[in-house]
Amino acid sequence: MPTTLAMLRAFAAVARTGSFQRAADSLKVRQPAVSDAIRRLESEAGRPLFSRTRDGVHLTDFGRQLLADALAAVDAADQVDALLADRRPSLTIGFMGEAAGRRTSWLMKLVRDETNADITLRRYDYADPSCGLTSGQSDLAIVWPPLDDPTIRSLTVASDRRAVALPLDDPLAGRDRVEPSELAGRTWVVPLSEDRAWAEFRTPQAVGITDLRDMVMSGSIEETLELVSVGRGVALVSESTDEHYARANVVIVPLSGNIHCSTALAWRSADRRAVVRRVAEAALDATEP
Structure with missing residues (x-):
């Protein structure tokens, strides 16, 4: 059976929302229409595009591979629609x-x-x-x-210099620069993310600090700075963090050396x-x- 734009739109909507019902709502169609579109795509592919769990639906490895091209097709169709209707993109x-x-x-x-x-x-x-x-x-x-x-x-x-977020009362908080070696033996607040390359780059090991006391996971920059402010640990950040997310009890000190993000x-x-x-x-x- 031919792959239709409607099928690709349904696939992209489920991937975006993580739910068949929310996808249907966003497309202004009934949920069975979305389920049928995904079933037809999976039948054509000969393998599942989503795994179904209690906390929602998630793309399989093949689904992630297919999504990039599906989004390109949907985006191109949307652009044509906008041009035909003389709408701003x-x-x-x-x-x-x-x-x-x-x-x-x-x-x-x-x-x-x-x-x-x-x-x-x-x-x-x-x-x-x-x-x-x-x-x-x-x-x-x-x-x-x-x-x-x-x-x-x-x-x-x-480009930005890498820095460490420290509690205001930390002995290193008044310094202009801190050597990474001076931060050994600390508890670190680190990002919680499934993107391994991204998360590893934001751990102390990425700047040569391997002697850790412990690690505390964080889901956002605001949570990270809050954990630092209450003394739960220190965190690897960028020097410009202080421009946008200043905290009264947190000091951002650049790391010595040519260490950038x-x-x-x-x-x-x-x-x-x-x-x-x-x-x-x-x-x-x-x-x-």
Whole structure:
């Protein structure tokens, strides 16, 4: 049976919402229509696209592989619809924590200048370092590399010094710089994420600290700083964290040495829409203020 756009829309909606009913609601159709579309796609593929569990539906490995191309097809169809109806394009930009503020404003201006699009901003936490790209919730994203997802392309737009978040009463809190070796034997607050490459880059081992007392998991930058402020541990962050997430009882101290992290503009590699390509090309040529 031929694969239809309606089937791909249903597949993308279930992947985005994690629910057949929520997917149906977003598409303004009945839930059995979504279930039938997924059943037909899985029959054509000869393997499941989702695993069904008590806490929702989740993409299988093959489902994740298929999603990138399905989203590209849906995005292209939406662009054609917008052109035929003479509508402005719409873009959702995902971002996370420390990648916000000045960089998000700069990117929004760049997108408006290049596309005249209606822009929606969507905030993400550590659970989704792709900031909605993998699930199809975002068209573009401001991310912290590295990402363990081969379907995503990225372009570095800024660099930042790595730093440590310390409680105000910590003996090192008054320093201008801290050597990583001085932080041995500490309890660390680290991100909780299924993206292994992303999470490992944000652990103390990534800057050469292997002597740890313990680790405490956190789901967001706000939770991380709150745990630091109450003395649960210290955390690896970026120096600019203090610009956007200042806490009265937390001090951000840069690490000594050439230890940096980056902020990147990211998009799905299978997304061939002209509007996304224009933004990527403009970002490549632009210099962030």
